[in-house]
Each structure stands twice: as C-alpha cells, then as structure tokens.
Amino acid sequence: MEKFTIHKGLLVPLDRSNIDTDAIIPKQYLKSVKKSGFGPTLFDDWRYKKAGEPGMDHSQREINQDFVLNQAQYQGASVLIARENFGCGSSREHAVWALTDYGIRSIIAPSYADIFFNNSFKNGLLPVVLGEDIVDQLFKEIDDGYELTIDLEQQKVITPSGEAFAFEVDAFKKHCMLNGLDDIGLTLQHADDIRAYEVKRKQEAPWLMA
Amino acid sequence: MATRTLYDKLWDDHVVRTEADGTALLYIDRHLVHEVTSPQAFEGLRLAGRGLWRTNSILAVPDHNVPTTKQHRGNGTAGIEDPVAKIQIETLNQNCEDFAVEEFLMDDIRQGIVHVIGPEQGATLPGMTVVCGDSHTSTHGAFGALAHGIGTSEVEHVMATQCLIQKKMKNMRVSVQGKVGAGVTAKDIVLAIIGEIGTAGGTGCAIEFAGEAIRDLSIEGRMTVCNMAIEAGARAGMIAVDQTTIDYIEGRPFAPKGEEWSLAVEAWQHLVSDEGAEFDQEVCLDASKIEPQVTWGTSPEMVLPISATVPNPSDESDAVKSSGIQAALDYMGLTAGESIDTISVDKIFIGSCTNSRIEDMREAAQIAKGQTVASNIKLAMVVPGSGLVKQQAEEEGLDKIFIDAGFEWREPGCSMCLAMNADRLESGERCASTSNRNFEGRQGQGGRTHLVSPAMAAAAAIKGHFTDIRDLS
Numbered sequence: 192m193e194k195f196t197i198h199k200g201l202l203v204p205l206d207r208s209n210i211d212t213d214a215i216i217p218k219q220y221l222k223s224v225k226k227s228g229f230g231p232t233l234f235d236d237w238r239y240k241k242a243g244e245p246g247m248d249h250s251q252r253e254i255n256q257d258f259v260l261n262q263a264q265y266q267g268a269s270v271l272i273a274r275e276n277f278g279c280g281s282s283r284e285h286a287v288w289a290l291t292d293y294g295i296r297s298i299i300a301p302s303y304a305d306i307f308f309n310n311s312f313k314n315g316l317l318p319v320v321l322g323e324d325i326v327d328q329l330f331k332e333i334d335d336g337y338e339l340t341i342d343l344e345q346q347k348v349i350t351p352s353g354e355a356f357a358f359e360v361d362a363f364k365k366h367c368m369l370n371g372l373d374d375i376g377l378t379l380q381h382a383d384d385i386r387a388y389e390v391k392r393k394q395e396a397p398w399l400m401a
Numbered sequence: 402m403a404t405r406t407l408y409d410k411l412w413d414d415h416v417v418r419t420e421a422d423g424t425a426l427l428y429i430d431r432h433l434v435h436e437v438t439s440p441q442a443f444e445g446l447r448l449a450g451r452g453l454w455r456t457n458s459i460l461a462v463p464d465h466n467v468p469t470t471k472q473h474r475g476n477g478t479a480g481i482e483d484p485v486a487k488i489q490i491e492t493l494n495q496n497c498e499d500f501a502v503e504e505f506l507m508d509d510i511r512q513g514i515v516h517v518i519g520p521e522q523g524a525t526l527p528g529m530t531v532v533c534g535d536s537h538t539s540t541h542g543a544f545g546a547l548a549h550g551i552g553t554s555e556v557e558h559v560m561a562t563q564c565l566i567q568k569k570m571k572n573m574r575v576s577v578q579g580k581v582g583a584g585v586t587a588k589d590i591v592l593a594i595i596g597e598i599g600t601a602g603g604t605g606c607a608i609e610f611a612g613e614a615i616r617d618l619s620i621e622g623r624m625t626v627c628n629m630a631i632e633a634g635a636r637a638g639m640i641a642v643d644q645t646t647i648d649y650i651e652g653r654p655f656a657p658k659g660e661e662w663s664l665a666v667e668a669w670q671h672l673v674s675d676e677g678a679e680f681d682q683e684v685c686l687d688a689s690k691i692e693p694q695v696t697w698g699t700s701p702e703m704v705l706p707i708s709a710t711v712p713n714p715s716d717e718s719d720a721v722k723s724s725g726i727q728a729a730l731d732y733m734g735l736t737a738g739e740s741i742d743t744i745s746v747d748k749i750f751i752g753s754c755t756n757s758r759i760e761d762m763r764e765a766a767q768i769a770k771g772q773t774v775a776s777n778i779k780l781a782m783v784v785p786g787s788g789l790v791k792q793q794a795e796e797e798g799l800d801k802i803f804i805d806a807g808f809e810w811r812e813p814g815c816s817m818c819l820a821m822n823a824d825r826l827e828s829g830e831r832c833a834s835t836s837n838r839n840f841e842g843r844q845g846q847g848g849r850t851h852l853v854s855p856a857m858a859a860a861a862a863i864k865g866h867f868t869d870i871r872d873l874s
C-alpha cells in the first residue's frame with residue numbers, strides 16, 4: 192500500500208450528500224477481475240453523456256461539461272470534498288480503486304458509510320471527517336486553484352490562507368497509512384493467538400470448527 | 402456478570418486479541434464468496450504466496466452476473482453471452498478449484514444468491530461470525546449471528562488469517578412493538594424503519610431488531626429485515642434466537658447433527674440480549690401504524706405509505722434537503738403532490754436477496770392468482786433466490802400461477818437487483834421492485850426504481866400502477 196504522510200493537492204467540490212457506490216463506479220465495470228484501470232469510469236453516469244461499457248475507449252466518449260470533474264479548473268484534483276454519508280451502498284472496493292486510480296488521495300466529508308470508510312484505509316485513500324460547518328465553509332471558499340494540505344501525522348487540514356482544522360483518526364489505521372503497512376502481514380504475526388483461539392473454540396463449540 | 406446485549410455476546414465470543422486502542426482481531430466462522438468481489442483477493446494471495454487459513458470455512462457461488470434465462474443456463478458457463486461476465490465466473494471457478502474451495506456451480510440446483518443459499522444450506526448458524534464481500538451480508542444476522550459485509554481487501558485478509566480487524570460498534574436496538582395489520586409485511590416494516598431513522602441512522606452501530614412484530618416474523622421475514630440494515634447505515638443487523646430460528650435450521654445439510662445438534666441448541670438459547678442490557682441508542686416503532694410502503698426517491702429513506710402523496714420540496718425548510726428532494730423528483734419523473742397510488746409502472750421485478758425466498762414467492766403468487774398482468778407492463782419477472790427455492794415453488798405450482806398471469810419465471814440469480822446481467826431497465830423506465838436499493842441507475846442507467854414488498858409488486862403488475870393491497874382482498 193502507498194504511504195500517506197502529507198499531501199498537498201487541488202480540491203474538487205462535489206456538492207451532494209449520500210453519494211453512493213453505484214454513482215462512484217457503475218456496476219458494469221465490476222466485472223473486471225483486476226484492481227486497476229477504474230479511473231476513467233469514476234462517476235461514469237455523471238461524467239459522460241451516454242452509458243459506457245467495459246472495454247470502451249473512454250477518451251473517445253462525449254463528456255458532460257456540467258459535471259465538476261470535467262471542468263478545466265479542477266483538472267489534476269487529488270482531494271475531493273462532499274456532503275454527508277459519502278460512499279453509502281455496496282461493499283464494492285472498486286469504488287475506492289476508481290477514486291485512487293483517478294488520482295484522488297483524500298476525501299473530505301462530514302460522514303462516511305462504514306464499509307467504504309474501511310476500504311479507503313486499505314488502499315491509501317484518506318477519508319477525513321470534518322464538521323458540517325467546516326465542510327460548508329470549505330465549499331464556500333473554493334476558488335480556482337484552491338489547494339489543501341492534509342497532514343496525517345499532525346491530523347490537520349490546512350487551507351491556502353493557513354487556517355488549520357484538526358481531524359480525528361483511529362490510531363491503528365493512522366499507523367498503517369503512515370507506514371504503508373499491509374495488514375495481513377501484521378495479523379499473521381499473531382498466528383499463535385489465532386491457533387490458540389481455535390483450540391479453545393473447538394472445545395466450546397465443536398460444530399463451528401468441523 | 403454484567404448484562405450484555407446479543408451483539409456484546411457475539412463480539413466477546415470471537416475476539417482473538419485486542420490492542421490497547423480497542424482494535425481487535427475478530428475470528429470469522431463462515432466466509433461466503435461470490436464472483437464480483439473475490440478475484441482480486443485470490444490474486445492478492447497468489448502474489449504474496451499465501452494460502453487459505455481454513456478452507457472449509459468458505460462456501461462460494463456465482464450469483465451477481467449469471468444469466469437468468471433458461472437458454473443461457475446449462476452446460477456450465479458456455480451459455481453466458483457477455484464475455485466479461487463469463488471471464489469473471491470462470492475466474493471464480495478456477496480460483497475455487499486451485500484453492501480447493503467448495504463452490505456451487507452455475508448449474509447446481511443449490512446455486513443461488515449468496516445470502517439465500519447460506520441460510521438455506523444451514524451454512525449460516527446462530528452464534529457465528531459471517532462475512533462476505535457484499536454489503537447485504539447483514540441478512541444472516543436474522544439467525545442471531547454477527548454478519549458483516551466486507552470489502553475485497555478484507556476478503557483477502559479473512560482468507561489468509563480467518564480474522565477481521567475491527568473495532569467494536571455501538572449497540573442500537575430498534576423495537577417494533579405490537580402487531581402489524583393485514584397486508585403489512587417484513588419489507589414494509591424495514592422500509593418504515595429506514596424512513597424513520599434515515600439511511601445513516603445506524604452508521605457505526607450493530608442494530609438488534611426486537612419487539613413483538615419482529616418476533617412474529619418467519620425466518621424469511623427476519624432475513625428481509627436484517628438484509629436492509631445496511632440501508633439504514635448499519636453494517637450488521639441481528640435478531641435474537643428463538644424456536645423459529647432453531648426449527649428452520651434443523652436438518653439442513655451444513656447444520657450440526659446428533660449429539661452436536663443438542664449441544665448447539667443448548668448454546669444457542671443464550672443468544673439473546675440479557676434483560677436490562679444497555680443500548681447506546683434505542684428506537685421504537687408502533688407496528689399498528691405501519692402501512693404498505695413505497696419508495697418515491699433515489700435513496701431508501703425516501704419512502705412513504707401507499708396512502709401518501711409525493712412530497713413537496715418547498716415544504717422542507719433545510720435547503721440542502723429541499724434540493725435533494727427536488728433532484729430526486731426530477732430523476733424519478735414525479736410531481737410534488739401526486740398520489741403514490743396513481744403512479745404507473747413499466748416493469749416489475751420480484752427477486753433479490755431481500756425478497757426471493759419461498760415465502761416471498763407465495764406472497765406474490767397469492768396476489769397474482771387468477772389475474773392478468775396489466776397491458777401497460779412491458780415486463781414482469783419473478784426470479785427465485787436459489788435453485789431450491791425455484792424447485793419448491795414449482796412443486797407448489799407457483800410458477801404456473803405466475804406464468805398464467807403473464808409473469809416471466811426465471812432461473813436464480815441477482816438479476817435486475819443490480820442489472821449486471823441482461824436484466825435491466827432502459828432509461829426512463831419505472832419499476833416496482835422488491836430489491837433493496839433505489840439509487841440512480843441501480844437497475845440500469847436512467848432507470849427509476851420504487852422499492853416495495855412482493856405483494857405490492859405483484860399488485861402493481863396486475864393494476865399497472867401502485868395500489869394498496871389491503872383494498873384487493
């Protein structure tokens with residue numbers, strides 16, 4: 192997993208609440224057996240005029256100029272800001288892969304759906320939770336070329352004027368993100384504990400360990 | 402000992418170790434796998450040179466993009482027209498073969514939607530932790546199990562370690578007190594709950610559904626309720642074990658037998674919240690006030706009783722919410738103030754892991770019996786949740802009832818719930834659907850989904866528009 196320490200990047204505003212995983216990556220693209228290549232179809236239904244199919248040359252499709260990601264001033268954006276309950280819906284990690292493949296490194300929103308939130312950390316995408324009033328302030332402030340600094344070590348989001356907002360993050364998730372750690376390797380360090388649990392469980396509930 | 406909730410007990414029973422900050426390794430008893438969220442996990446294992454920790458905890462089945470027409474089924478995967486879907490299913494088959502995982506292949510009678518077949522086989526048992534790379538894994542909580550949907554990285558993690566890294570969630574109880582009226586089903590109960598608490602109402606919580614109206618439900622009905630816990634924002638929903646649970650499981654292929662059965666039943670009696678156990682949040686609903694429900698918007702919380710009218714954005718004082726209502730009405734092609742029972746539909750979908758079990762088939766068939774699908778309906782399809790549900794429905798003659806009325810009777814799979822296969826809505830088409838998500842484009846780009854119970858979907862097929870099933874009988 193790619194490390195996340197400090198990231199400075201252009202902010203793109205997506206002023207909606209309840210952005211669901213079907214909107215982030217429509218189901219026709221879930222047929223892929225790979226983790227990469229989802230960037231061109233991020234927000235596919237909003238981004239293009241007509242529905243796409245896997246295997247198309249997406250650079251040839253007609254784009255929807257009204258959609259914020261297509262506007263000139265937001266090209267190269269790597270931080271996305273949205274309203275509450277971002278990532279609701281299915282467990283598809285493809286939603287996170289689409290965001291990271293597009294180049295998004297961090298999201299800012301007042302709240303997230305649980306599974307999406309968890310999936311993000313596993314892929315080096317930092318979901319920052321800021322209060323609704325702060326999110327609202329950021330939406331209002333956004334101008335062309337508005338760049339935010341997200342400092343995970345210090346747990347701060349810093350605006351171009353130098354104003355800083357603190358955010359909370361789970362200590363274990365932070366540790367993994369800062370160091371780019373693979374949690375399977377970490378868990379396997381406790382293999383003896385897992386085996387001991389299995390022995391105990393086999394006595395208590397043998398039907399579960401058949 | 403302090404009193405504990407059902408969730409507390411399930412959690413305590415599965416903690417392998419806990420770090421100082423509360424992050425725990427939670428042991429997983431059952432891992433269900435399907436074709437969409439597993440290929441990258443198997444690939445990850447291969448790349449890291451890792452194996453499966455406990456192969457027999459896994460049961461795999463293709464469901465999301467299998468075709469549902471007879472002509473495209475049979476002869477293995479040869480009948481699948483979509484080359485990309487075919488590769489995905491063949492990848493699952495190959496992975497299961499390589500890693501020696503038990504899989505119900507596409508032409509196996511036991512094949513079906515992963516959340517239907519787990520319980521049907523007795524592979525979901527009370528007291529288990531159950532995971533699957535699918536958010537509707539909450540379904541299995543109906544058995545007094547702790548069941549989470551997980552992402553693909555977590556699928557790989559569970560495959561390699563049999564554990565999930567988790568922090569304990571909050572305890573929430575939703576009690577539905579009293580009895581529901583005639584014509585009000587499990588689907589209406591859960592839609593009413595979501596209408597009440599909102600799609601983020603249960604975020605960060607494990608919800609226990611309780612109260613007389615929940616206890617009165619069959620296991621099928623309880624699965625419908627737990628299935629949609631995720632639509633209320635909760636990763637897990639659950640219902641305490643009682644005799645209904647135990648009767649359902651007895652004799653199923655994966656269920657314990659003989660002496661182990663007696664031991665298990667004894668242990669399962671404790672899978673209830675203790676008297677006086679504390680919940681972080683409590684919500685109560687009066688069952689007698691719940692009417693048949695219909696969603697009108699693009700989020701499951703946008704739901705109203707059949708007797709209501711479509712809301713008016715200008716009645717909402719919060720500006721963000723008001724514009725959300727307007728956007729939903731625009732997408733759905735509805736006008737503020739129109740009566741829900743005058744909205745006409747184009748297609749009918751009876752199926753999905755929410756409502757494709759035998760009881761759902763019976764509920765819809767009862768309405769369809771001796772009737773004819775209205776002439777404005779372009780397609781009315783019934784998709785049983787598994788090969789075994791299909792077989793039983795056919796033994797009961799339900800397929801005939803549907804076919805005679807003008808419904809299509811399909812092969813099992815997820816089908817038009819998410820439209821990954823050929824079953825989908827065209828842009829602008831309106832559907833009465835028994836599935837669980839009415840998001841924009843969920844059933845096909847530009848498609849308009851209204852979530853309802855199987856009886857309400859069947860009634861909409863007969864009338865051509867939504868109708869109060871309580872007026873039919």
Ligand code: SF4
Nearest residue numbers: 537753754815818819
């Ligand atoms: S039926 Fe629908 S919700 Fe259920 S598992 Fe299949 S796609 Fe997901």
